[in-house]
Amino acid sequence: MKSKNEVGKLSLAAAFKELESLVEELEGGTVDLEKSLGKFRRGLELTKWLKKRLRKIENEIETIKEE
Amino acid sequence: MEKVFQVREFNEFVSIYLGEIGEVVVEGEISQLRLQNQRWLFLTLKDEAASLPVFGIQARLSNLGALAEGMLVRVHGRPRLYQKTASFSLWAEKIVPAGAGALQLAFERLRRQLESEGLFAEERKRALPRYPRRIGLVTAAGSRAYSDFVKILAERLGGLKIYFYPVAVQGEGAVESILEALETLNRHYRNLDLLVITRGGGSLEDLQAFNDERLVRAVFASQIPVVCAVGHEADVSLAELAADLRASTPSNAAELIAPSRRELLAEAGRLELSLQRQLETRLQSAWQQWHGLEQRLERSLDGQLAARRQFLQRLDQQLKHYRQKLLDKREEVGERRDRLQQAIGRLWQNDWRRWQRLRQLLLAFDHRRVLRRGFSLTYNQKGELLRSVAALAKGEELVTVLADGRARSQVKEVDYEEQK
Numbered sequence: 448m449k450s451k452n453e454v455g456k457l458s459l460a461a462a463f464k465e466l467e468s469l470v471e472e473l474e475g476g477t478v479d480l481e482k483s484l485g486k487f488r489r490g491l492e493l494t495k496w497l498k499k500r501l502r503k504i505e506n507e508i509e510t511i512k513e514e
Numbered sequence: 515m516e517k518v519f520q521v522r523e524f525n526e527f528v529s530i531y532l533g534e535i536g537e538v539v540v541e542g543e544i545s546q547l548r549l550q551n552q553r554w555l556f557l558t559l560k561d562e563a564a565s566l567p568v569f570g571i572q573a574r575l576s577n578l579g580a581l582a583e584g585m586l587v588r589v590h591g592r593p594r595l596y597q598k599t600a601s602f603s604l605w606a607e608k609i610v611p612a613g614a615g616a617l618q619l620a621f622e623r624l625r626r627q628l629e630s631e632g633l634f635a636e637e638r639k640r641a642l643p644r645y646p647r648r649i650g651l652v653t654a655a656g657s658r659a660y661s662d663f664v665k666i667l668a669e670r671l672g673g674l675k676i677y678f679y680p681v682a683v684q685g686e687g688a689v690e691s692i693l694e695a696l697e698t699l700n701r702h703y704r705n706l707d708l709l710v711i712t713r714g715g716g717s718l719e720d721l722q723a724f725n726d727e728r729l730v731r732a733v734f735a736s737q738i739p740v741v742c743a744v745g746h747e748a749d750v751s752l753a754e755l756a757a758d759l760r761a762s763t764p765s766n767a768a769e770l771i772a773p774s775r776r777e778l779l780a781e782a783g784r785l786e787l788s789l790q791r792q793l794e795t796r797l798q799s800a801w802q803q804w805h806g807l808e809q810r811l812e813r814s815l816d817g818q819l820a821a822r823r824q825f826l827q828r829l830d831q832q833l834k835h836y837r838q839k840l841l842d843k844r845e846e847v848g849e850r851r852d853r854l855q856q857a858i859g860r861l862w863q864n865d866w867r868r869w870q871r872l873r874q875l876l877l878a879f880d881h882r883r884v885l886r887r888g889f890s891l892t893y894n895q896k897g898e899l900l901r902s903v904a905a906l907a908k909g910e911e912l913v914t915v916l917a918d919g920r921a922r923s924q925v926k927e928v929d930y931e932e933q934k
Protein backbone atom coordinates (compact mmCIF):
# COMPACT_ATOMS: atom_id res chain seq x y z
CA MET A 448 0.00 0.00 0.00
CA LYS A 449 0.97 3.64 -0.13
CA SER A 450 3.68 4.80 2.20
CA LYS A 451 1.40 7.32 3.91
CA ASN A 452 -0.71 4.37 5.01
CA GLU A 453 2.27 2.58 6.44
CA VAL A 454 0.84 0.37 9.12
CA GLY A 455 3.25 1.49 11.85
CA LYS A 456 2.10 5.09 11.51
CA LEU A 457 -1.60 4.38 11.92
CA SER A 458 -3.48 5.20 15.07
CA LEU A 459 -5.23 2.43 16.93
CA ALA A 460 -8.54 3.83 15.72
CA ALA A 461 -7.43 4.06 12.09
CA ALA A 462 -5.94 0.56 12.11
CA PHE A 463 -9.09 -0.97 13.60
CA LYS A 464 -11.29 0.97 11.23
CA GLU A 465 -9.33 -0.12 8.19
CA LEU A 466 -9.19 -3.72 9.35
CA GLU A 467 -12.92 -3.79 10.04
CA SER A 468 -13.76 -2.38 6.64
CA LEU A 469 -11.41 -4.89 4.98
CA VAL A 470 -13.10 -7.78 6.73
CA GLU A 471 -16.52 -6.38 5.90
CA GLU A 472 -15.57 -6.05 2.25
CA LEU A 473 -14.21 -9.56 2.10
CA GLU A 474 -17.24 -10.96 3.92
CA GLY A 475 -19.33 -9.21 1.29
CA GLY A 476 -17.80 -11.86 -0.94
CA THR A 477 -17.54 -9.87 -4.13
CA VAL A 478 -13.77 -9.65 -4.26
CA ASP A 479 -12.13 -12.50 -6.18
CA LEU A 480 -9.17 -14.45 -4.93
CA GLU A 481 -6.54 -12.66 -6.93
CA LYS A 482 -7.72 -9.16 -5.99
CA SER A 483 -8.33 -10.13 -2.41
CA LEU A 484 -4.80 -11.41 -1.86
CA GLY A 485 -3.51 -7.84 -1.44
CA LYS A 486 -6.29 -7.14 1.01
CA PHE A 487 -5.48 -10.26 3.00
CA ARG A 488 -1.85 -9.28 3.14
CA ARG A 489 -2.79 -5.79 4.34
CA GLY A 490 -5.26 -7.19 6.85
CA LEU A 491 -2.71 -9.54 8.34
CA GLU A 492 -0.18 -6.71 8.53
CA LEU A 493 -2.75 -4.66 10.41
CA THR A 494 -3.60 -7.41 12.88
CA LYS A 495 0.07 -8.04 13.47
CA TRP A 496 0.70 -4.39 14.17
CA LEU A 497 -2.41 -4.08 16.35
CA LYS A 498 -1.31 -6.99 18.50
CA LYS A 499 2.11 -5.44 18.88
CA ARG A 500 0.64 -2.04 19.68
CA LEU A 501 -1.80 -3.46 22.22
CA ARG A 502 1.00 -5.12 24.14
CA LYS A 503 2.35 -1.67 25.05
CA ILE A 504 1.79 -1.20 28.76
CA GLU A 505 3.23 2.22 29.45
CA ASN A 506 1.37 5.51 29.38
CA GLU A 507 3.29 8.75 29.24
CA ILE A 508 2.38 11.41 31.84
CA GLU A 509 3.15 15.07 31.42
CA THR A 510 2.35 17.43 34.28
CA ILE A 511 1.17 20.86 33.27
CA LYS A 512 2.65 23.57 35.48
CA GLU A 513 1.23 27.00 35.61
CA GLU A 514 3.72 29.84 35.77
CA MET B 515 -16.78 72.88 71.63
CA GLU B 516 -19.40 71.32 69.47
CA LYS B 517 -17.99 69.36 66.55
CA VAL B 518 -19.60 70.35 63.26
CA PHE B 519 -19.24 67.83 60.40
CA GLN B 520 -19.39 68.53 56.77
CA VAL B 521 -21.76 66.03 55.12
CA ARG B 522 -18.95 64.28 53.35
CA GLU B 523 -16.94 64.19 56.56
CA PHE B 524 -19.84 62.76 58.49
CA ASN B 525 -20.51 60.00 56.00
CA GLU B 526 -16.82 59.13 56.01
CA PHE B 527 -16.80 59.10 59.78
CA VAL B 528 -19.76 56.76 60.01
CA SER B 529 -18.22 54.57 57.33
CA ILE B 530 -15.00 54.21 59.31
CA TYR B 531 -17.00 53.49 62.41
CA LEU B 532 -18.99 50.81 60.63
CA GLY B 533 -15.75 49.31 59.28
CA GLU B 534 -14.74 48.63 62.87
CA ILE B 535 -17.53 46.08 63.16
CA GLY B 536 -15.79 43.67 60.71
CA GLU B 537 -17.31 40.56 59.27
CA VAL B 538 -20.74 39.54 60.40
CA VAL B 539 -23.21 36.85 59.53
CA VAL B 540 -26.82 37.89 59.16
CA GLU B 541 -29.63 35.42 58.69
CA GLY B 542 -32.84 36.37 56.93
CA GLU B 543 -35.22 35.71 54.09
CA ILE B 544 -34.44 36.98 50.65
CA SER B 545 -36.84 39.45 49.15
CA GLN B 546 -36.39 41.56 46.02
CA LEU B 547 -33.50 39.69 44.46
CA ARG B 548 -31.93 41.57 41.54
CA LEU B 549 -28.92 40.73 39.43
CA GLN B 550 -27.72 43.74 37.46
CA ASN B 551 -25.48 43.96 34.41
CA GLN B 552 -23.97 40.54 35.11
CA ARG B 553 -21.93 42.33 37.72
CA TRP B 554 -23.93 43.45 40.74
CA LEU B 555 -26.21 41.69 43.12
CA PHE B 556 -28.88 43.49 45.04
CA LEU B 557 -31.19 41.86 47.47
CA THR B 558 -33.16 42.70 50.55
CA LEU B 559 -32.83 40.52 53.58
CA LYS B 560 -35.69 40.63 56.03
CA ASP B 561 -37.38 39.05 58.96
CA GLU B 562 -40.74 39.76 60.62
CA ALA B 563 -39.59 43.08 62.05
CA ALA B 564 -36.97 44.63 59.80
CA SER B 565 -35.18 44.60 56.45
CA LEU B 566 -31.58 45.08 55.36
CA PRO B 567 -30.21 45.94 51.90
CA VAL B 568 -27.47 43.54 50.71
CA PHE B 569 -25.02 44.31 47.96
CA GLY B 570 -22.60 41.91 46.24
CA ILE B 571 -20.25 41.50 43.29
CA GLN B 572 -21.47 38.56 41.23
CA ALA B 573 -18.02 37.37 40.22
CA ARG B 574 -17.04 36.90 43.84
CA LEU B 575 -20.09 34.96 44.84
CA SER B 576 -20.88 31.37 43.99
CA ASN B 577 -24.16 29.59 43.46
CA LEU B 578 -26.16 32.70 42.71
CA GLY B 579 -28.44 30.43 40.69
CA ALA B 580 -29.42 28.70 43.90
CA LEU B 581 -30.79 31.89 45.39
CA ALA B 582 -34.43 32.74 45.24
CA GLU B 583 -36.78 35.14 46.85
CA GLY B 584 -38.30 33.72 50.00
CA MET B 585 -35.23 31.61 50.68
CA LEU B 586 -33.71 31.69 54.16
CA VAL B 587 -29.99 32.47 53.87
CA ARG B 588 -27.01 33.46 55.91
CA VAL B 589 -25.11 36.34 54.42
CA HIS B 590 -21.44 36.58 55.35
CA GLY B 591 -20.25 40.15 54.85
CA ARG B 592 -19.33 43.55 56.22
CA PRO B 593 -21.57 46.54 56.87
CA ARG B 594 -20.78 49.41 54.54
CA LEU B 595 -21.98 52.88 53.89
CA TYR B 596 -22.16 54.28 50.40
CA GLN B 597 -20.74 57.65 51.33
CA LYS B 598 -22.26 59.65 48.51
CA THR B 599 -25.83 59.00 49.60
CA ALA B 600 -25.25 57.51 53.03
CA SER B 601 -26.95 54.36 51.85
CA PHE B 602 -26.31 51.60 54.27
CA SER B 603 -25.93 48.01 53.14
CA LEU B 604 -24.30 44.73 53.94
CA TRP B 605 -21.56 43.82 51.43
CA ALA B 606 -21.93 40.14 50.91
CA GLU B 607 -18.91 37.89 50.52
CA LYS B 608 -20.73 34.60 50.80
CA ILE B 609 -24.40 33.72 50.76
CA VAL B 610 -25.29 30.23 51.94
CA PRO B 611 -28.68 28.64 52.43
CA ALA B 612 -29.68 28.43 56.05
CA GLY B 613 -31.93 26.23 58.07
CA ALA B 614 -32.61 22.49 58.03
CA GLY B 615 -32.05 20.98 54.52
CA ALA B 616 -31.30 24.42 53.17
CA LEU B 617 -28.16 23.28 51.38
CA GLN B 618 -30.13 20.49 49.80
CA LEU B 619 -32.90 22.91 48.81
CA ALA B 620 -30.39 25.27 47.26
CA PHE B 621 -28.81 22.37 45.40
CA GLU B 622 -32.17 21.25 44.09
CA ARG B 623 -33.01 24.73 43.02
CA LEU B 624 -29.75 25.22 41.16
CA ARG B 625 -30.11 21.80 39.59
CA ARG B 626 -33.60 22.63 38.32
CA GLN B 627 -32.46 25.92 36.93
CA LEU B 628 -29.42 24.51 35.10
CA GLU B 629 -31.53 21.67 33.85
CA SER B 630 -34.08 24.09 32.43
CA GLU B 631 -31.24 25.85 30.64
CA GLY B 632 -30.33 22.54 28.99
CA LEU B 633 -26.96 22.00 30.69
CA PHE B 634 -27.77 18.40 31.49
CA ALA B 635 -29.54 17.55 28.25
CA GLU B 636 -28.65 14.13 26.92
CA GLU B 637 -28.74 15.28 23.30
CA ARG B 638 -25.92 17.79 23.78
CA LYS B 639 -23.58 15.22 25.28
CA ARG B 640 -20.75 14.36 22.90
CA ALA B 641 -19.67 10.85 22.06
CA LEU B 642 -16.16 10.16 23.27
CA PRO B 643 -13.59 8.75 20.86
CA ARG B 644 -13.43 4.99 21.11
CA TYR B 645 -9.64 5.06 21.09
CA PRO B 646 -8.51 8.21 22.95
CA ARG B 647 -4.84 9.01 22.63
CA ARG B 648 -4.40 12.28 24.47
CA ILE B 649 -6.15 12.58 27.80
CA GLY B 650 -6.31 15.60 30.10
CA LEU B 651 -6.42 14.69 33.78
CA VAL B 652 -7.64 17.25 36.32
CA THR B 653 -7.32 16.13 39.94
CA ALA B 654 -5.28 16.66 43.07
CA ALA B 655 -1.58 15.85 42.92
CA GLY B 656 -0.57 12.80 44.94
CA SER B 657 -4.18 11.87 45.55
CA ARG B 658 -5.64 8.40 45.58
CA ALA B 659 -7.82 9.51 42.66
CA TYR B 660 -4.70 10.27 40.61
CA SER B 661 -2.95 6.98 41.30
CA ASP B 662 -6.12 4.90 40.81
CA PHE B 663 -6.87 6.53 37.51
CA VAL B 664 -3.31 6.20 36.17
CA LYS B 665 -2.99 2.60 37.34
CA ILE B 666 -6.30 1.40 35.92
CA LEU B 667 -5.74 3.26 32.66
CA ALA B 668 -2.38 1.51 32.19
CA GLU B 669 -4.07 -1.81 32.91
CA ARG B 670 -6.60 -1.04 30.20
CA LEU B 671 -4.40 0.30 27.44
CA GLY B 672 -0.88 1.53 26.84
CA GLY B 673 0.69 4.04 24.51
CA LEU B 674 -1.53 6.87 25.70
CA LYS B 675 -0.44 10.36 26.70
CA ILE B 676 -1.82 11.87 29.88
CA TYR B 677 -1.66 15.61 30.44
CA PHE B 678 -1.99 16.01 34.20
CA TYR B 679 -3.18 19.33 35.55
CA PRO B 680 -2.95 19.35 39.36
CA VAL B 681 -5.74 21.22 41.15
CA ALA B 682 -7.29 21.61 44.58
CA VAL B 683 -10.46 19.58 44.66
CA GLN B 684 -11.89 20.88 47.91
CA GLY B 685 -11.76 23.77 50.30
CA GLU B 686 -10.80 27.35 49.68
CA GLY B 687 -9.90 28.07 46.06
CA ALA B 688 -10.92 24.66 44.76
CA VAL B 689 -13.47 26.02 42.30
CA GLU B 690 -11.08 28.67 41.02
CA SER B 691 -8.29 26.15 40.60
CA ILE B 692 -10.47 23.76 38.58
CA LEU B 693 -11.84 26.64 36.50
CA GLU B 694 -8.31 27.68 35.69
CA ALA B 695 -7.44 24.12 34.64
CA LEU B 696 -10.46 23.96 32.34
CA GLU B 697 -9.61 27.28 30.80
CA THR B 698 -5.93 26.51 30.27
CA LEU B 699 -6.57 23.09 28.81
CA ASN B 700 -9.26 24.41 26.49
CA ARG B 701 -7.05 27.24 25.36
CA HIS B 702 -3.64 25.57 25.02
CA TYR B 703 -4.38 21.86 24.76
CA ARG B 704 -7.21 21.79 22.27
CA ASN B 705 -6.08 18.57 20.64
CA LEU B 706 -6.87 16.53 23.75
CA ASP B 707 -9.37 13.78 23.01
CA LEU B 708 -11.05 14.26 26.38
CA LEU B 709 -10.72 15.68 29.88
CA VAL B 710 -11.18 13.73 33.07
CA ILE B 711 -12.09 15.76 36.14
CA THR B 712 -12.05 13.54 39.17
CA ARG B 713 -11.67 13.21 42.91
CA GLY B 714 -12.30 10.52 45.45
CA GLY B 715 -15.21 10.29 47.86
CA GLY B 716 -15.85 12.80 50.66
CA SER B 717 -18.54 14.49 52.67
CA LEU B 718 -21.18 16.60 51.01
CA GLU B 719 -19.27 19.67 52.17
CA ASP B 720 -16.06 18.36 50.61
CA LEU B 721 -17.78 17.92 47.29
CA GLN B 722 -19.25 21.41 47.17
CA ALA B 723 -16.84 22.59 44.52
CA PHE B 724 -18.46 20.15 42.07
CA ASN B 725 -21.85 21.71 42.72
CA ASP B 726 -20.57 25.20 42.14
CA GLU B 727 -22.52 26.93 39.43
CA ARG B 728 -19.43 28.47 37.78
CA LEU B 729 -17.72 25.12 37.61
CA VAL B 730 -20.82 23.40 36.24
CA ARG B 731 -21.11 26.03 33.52
CA ALA B 732 -17.41 25.72 32.67
CA VAL B 733 -17.75 21.95 32.35
CA PHE B 734 -20.72 22.46 30.06
CA ALA B 735 -18.85 25.04 27.96
CA SER B 736 -15.65 23.02 27.57
CA GLN B 737 -14.64 22.52 23.92
CA ILE B 738 -12.94 19.31 24.90
CA PRO B 739 -15.37 16.55 25.93
CA VAL B 740 -15.42 16.12 29.71
CA VAL B 741 -15.66 13.01 31.81
CA CYS B 742 -16.47 13.77 35.43
CA ALA B 743 -16.01 11.31 38.27
CA VAL B 744 -16.64 12.33 41.85
CA GLY B 745 -16.63 9.42 44.20
CA HIS B 746 -19.58 9.68 46.53
CA GLU B 747 -22.67 7.79 47.36
CA ALA B 748 -25.13 10.63 47.73
CA ASP B 749 -26.55 12.66 44.88
CA VAL B 750 -24.70 13.04 41.69
CA SER B 751 -22.86 16.36 41.58
CA LEU B 752 -24.00 18.99 39.13
CA ALA B 753 -20.62 19.02 37.38
CA GLU B 754 -21.12 15.34 36.64
CA LEU B 755 -24.57 15.99 35.22
CA ALA B 756 -23.15 18.66 32.91
CA ALA B 757 -20.25 16.45 31.78
CA ASP B 758 -20.40 14.43 28.57
CA LEU B 759 -19.90 11.29 30.57
CA ARG B 760 -20.22 10.53 34.25
CA ALA B 761 -18.17 7.90 36.04
CA SER B 762 -18.66 6.69 39.59
CA THR B 763 -14.99 6.68 40.64
CA PRO B 764 -11.58 7.62 39.20
CA SER B 765 -10.99 3.93 38.36
CA ASN B 766 -14.37 3.73 36.69
CA ALA B 767 -13.47 6.79 34.61
CA ALA B 768 -10.34 5.01 33.34
CA GLU B 769 -12.42 1.94 32.53
CA LEU B 770 -15.01 3.94 30.64
CA ILE B 771 -12.70 6.03 28.49
CA ALA B 772 -10.24 3.37 27.31
CA PRO B 773 -11.10 0.02 25.79
CA SER B 774 -9.25 -2.81 27.46
CA ARG B 775 -6.35 -4.30 25.60
CA ARG B 776 -7.81 -7.72 26.32
CA GLU B 777 -11.00 -6.82 24.47
CA LEU B 778 -9.05 -5.19 21.67
CA LEU B 779 -6.72 -8.17 21.34
CA ALA B 780 -9.77 -10.40 21.19
CA GLU B 781 -11.27 -8.10 18.60
CA ALA B 782 -8.06 -8.11 16.55
CA GLY B 783 -7.98 -11.90 16.88
CA ARG B 784 -11.57 -12.17 15.75
CA LEU B 785 -10.90 -9.98 12.72
CA GLU B 786 -7.78 -11.96 11.92
CA LEU B 787 -9.72 -15.21 12.13
CA SER B 788 -12.38 -13.77 9.89
CA LEU B 789 -9.70 -12.78 7.38
CA GLN B 790 -8.25 -16.26 7.45
CA ARG B 791 -11.67 -17.82 7.00
CA GLN B 792 -12.34 -15.59 4.04
CA LEU B 793 -9.00 -16.55 2.55
CA GLU B 794 -9.69 -20.23 3.11
CA THR B 795 -13.13 -19.94 1.60
CA ARG B 796 -11.69 -18.31 -1.48
CA LEU B 797 -8.91 -20.85 -1.79
CA GLN B 798 -11.44 -23.62 -1.36
CA SER B 799 -13.68 -22.19 -4.03
CA ALA B 800 -10.73 -21.67 -6.35
CA TRP B 801 -9.67 -25.26 -5.72
CA GLN B 802 -13.17 -26.53 -6.43
CA GLN B 803 -13.24 -24.54 -9.61
CA TRP B 804 -9.91 -26.01 -10.64
CA HIS B 805 -11.01 -29.48 -9.65
CA GLY B 806 -14.17 -29.08 -11.72
CA LEU B 807 -12.12 -28.06 -14.72
CA GLU B 808 -9.81 -30.98 -14.20
CA GLN B 809 -12.73 -33.37 -14.11
CA ARG B 810 -14.18 -31.85 -17.22
CA LEU B 811 -10.84 -32.16 -18.92
CA GLU B 812 -10.58 -35.78 -17.87
CA ARG B 813 -14.05 -36.53 -19.09
CA SER B 814 -13.33 -34.83 -22.37
CA LEU B 815 -10.08 -36.78 -22.78
CA ASP B 816 -11.85 -39.99 -21.91
CA GLY B 817 -14.48 -39.19 -24.50
CA GLN B 818 -11.87 -38.53 -27.13
CA LEU B 819 -9.97 -41.68 -26.26
CA ALA B 820 -13.14 -43.73 -26.45
CA ALA B 821 -13.89 -42.26 -29.86
CA ARG B 822 -10.36 -43.08 -31.04
CA ARG B 823 -10.62 -46.56 -29.63
CA GLN B 824 -13.88 -47.13 -31.45
CA PHE B 825 -12.37 -45.85 -34.63
CA LEU B 826 -9.40 -48.18 -34.23
CA GLN B 827 -11.67 -51.08 -33.52
CA ARG B 828 -13.67 -50.35 -36.66
CA LEU B 829 -10.44 -50.03 -38.60
CA ASP B 830 -9.20 -53.26 -37.18
CA GLN B 831 -12.39 -55.02 -38.17
CA GLN B 832 -12.18 -53.62 -41.66
CA LEU B 833 -8.57 -54.70 -41.95
CA LYS B 834 -9.45 -58.18 -40.80
CA HIS B 835 -12.23 -58.24 -43.34
CA TYR B 836 -9.90 -57.19 -46.17
CA ARG B 837 -7.26 -59.58 -45.02
CA GLN B 838 -9.75 -62.39 -45.19
CA LYS B 839 -10.76 -61.24 -48.65
CA LEU B 840 -7.11 -61.19 -49.68
CA LEU B 841 -6.56 -64.65 -48.30
CA ASP B 842 -9.58 -65.86 -50.20
CA LYS B 843 -8.31 -64.26 -53.40
CA ARG B 844 -4.88 -65.73 -52.93
CA GLU B 845 -6.34 -69.14 -52.65
CA GLU B 846 -8.38 -68.56 -55.73
CA VAL B 847 -5.34 -67.25 -57.58
CA GLY B 848 -3.34 -70.27 -56.47
CA GLU B 849 -5.91 -72.59 -57.76
CA ARG B 850 -6.06 -70.81 -61.07
CA ARG B 851 -2.30 -70.79 -61.36
CA ASP B 852 -2.16 -74.50 -60.77
CA ARG B 853 -4.73 -75.07 -63.43
CA LEU B 854 -2.88 -72.74 -65.77
CA GLN B 855 0.41 -74.50 -65.13
CA GLN B 856 -1.17 -77.82 -65.85
CA ALA B 857 -2.64 -76.43 -69.02
CA ILE B 858 0.68 -74.87 -70.01
CA GLY B 859 2.43 -78.13 -69.18
CA ARG B 860 0.14 -80.02 -71.46
CA LEU B 861 0.52 -77.51 -74.23
CA TRP B 862 4.28 -77.54 -73.78
CA GLN B 863 4.58 -81.28 -74.13
CA ASN B 864 2.61 -81.23 -77.38
CA ASP B 865 4.58 -78.37 -78.83
CA TRP B 866 7.96 -79.82 -77.83
CA ARG B 867 7.43 -82.79 -79.99
CA ARG B 868 6.31 -80.62 -82.87
CA TRP B 869 9.32 -78.33 -82.33
CA GLN B 870 11.71 -81.23 -82.41
CA ARG B 871 10.28 -82.32 -85.72
CA LEU B 872 10.36 -78.84 -87.17
CA ARG B 873 13.91 -78.38 -85.98
CA GLN B 874 15.02 -81.49 -87.80
CA LEU B 875 13.27 -80.16 -90.80
CA LEU B 876 14.80 -76.72 -90.50
CA LEU B 877 18.25 -78.14 -90.01
CA ALA B 878 17.85 -80.10 -93.18
CA PHE B 879 17.09 -76.87 -95.05
CA ASP B 880 19.83 -74.74 -93.53
CA HIS B 881 21.65 -72.99 -96.38
CA ARG B 882 24.83 -72.71 -94.36
CA ARG B 883 25.17 -76.44 -94.36
CA VAL B 884 24.81 -76.31 -98.14
CA LEU B 885 27.46 -73.59 -98.37
CA ARG B 886 29.87 -75.67 -96.29
CA ARG B 887 29.46 -78.37 -98.80
CA GLY B 888 30.85 -75.96 -101.47
CA PHE B 889 27.85 -74.12 -102.72
CA SER B 890 27.64 -70.36 -102.67
CA LEU B 891 25.05 -67.64 -102.95
CA THR B 892 25.43 -64.70 -105.30
CA TYR B 893 23.55 -61.38 -105.06
CA ASN B 894 23.35 -58.56 -107.52
CA GLN B 895 23.82 -54.92 -106.64
CA LYS B 896 20.24 -54.69 -105.53
CA GLY B 897 20.82 -57.57 -103.13
CA GLU B 898 18.70 -59.94 -105.09
CA LEU B 899 19.71 -63.59 -104.99
CA LEU B 900 20.76 -64.64 -108.41
CA ARG B 901 19.14 -67.78 -109.70
CA SER B 902 19.90 -67.08 -113.36
CA VAL B 903 22.53 -65.32 -115.37
CA ALA B 904 19.93 -64.15 -117.76
CA ALA B 905 19.54 -60.77 -116.20
CA LEU B 906 23.23 -60.15 -115.72
CA ALA B 907 25.10 -57.56 -117.63
CA LYS B 908 28.84 -57.21 -118.36
CA GLY B 909 30.58 -55.08 -115.75
CA GLU B 910 27.88 -55.56 -113.09
CA GLU B 911 29.16 -55.99 -109.57
CA LEU B 912 28.14 -59.09 -107.66
CA VAL B 913 28.44 -60.23 -104.05
CA THR B 914 29.13 -63.88 -103.44
CA VAL B 915 28.48 -65.40 -100.01
CA LEU B 916 30.47 -68.48 -99.10
CA ALA B 917 30.36 -70.50 -95.93
CA ASP B 918 33.00 -68.36 -94.16
CA GLY B 919 32.63 -64.90 -95.80
CA ARG B 920 31.74 -62.86 -98.78
CA ALA B 921 33.50 -61.57 -101.89
CA ARG B 922 32.79 -58.88 -104.43
CA SER B 923 33.35 -59.51 -108.11
CA GLN B 924 32.61 -58.01 -111.53
CA VAL B 925 30.95 -59.73 -114.41
CA LYS B 926 33.31 -60.11 -117.35
CA GLU B 927 31.29 -62.31 -119.47
CA VAL B 928 27.92 -63.97 -119.41
CA ASP B 929 27.42 -67.37 -120.90
CA TYR B 930 23.89 -68.33 -120.89
CA GLU B 931 23.21 -72.04 -121.25
CA GLU B 932 19.77 -72.68 -122.37
CA GLN B 933 18.07 -75.43 -120.55
CA LYS B 934 17.46 -78.41 -122.58
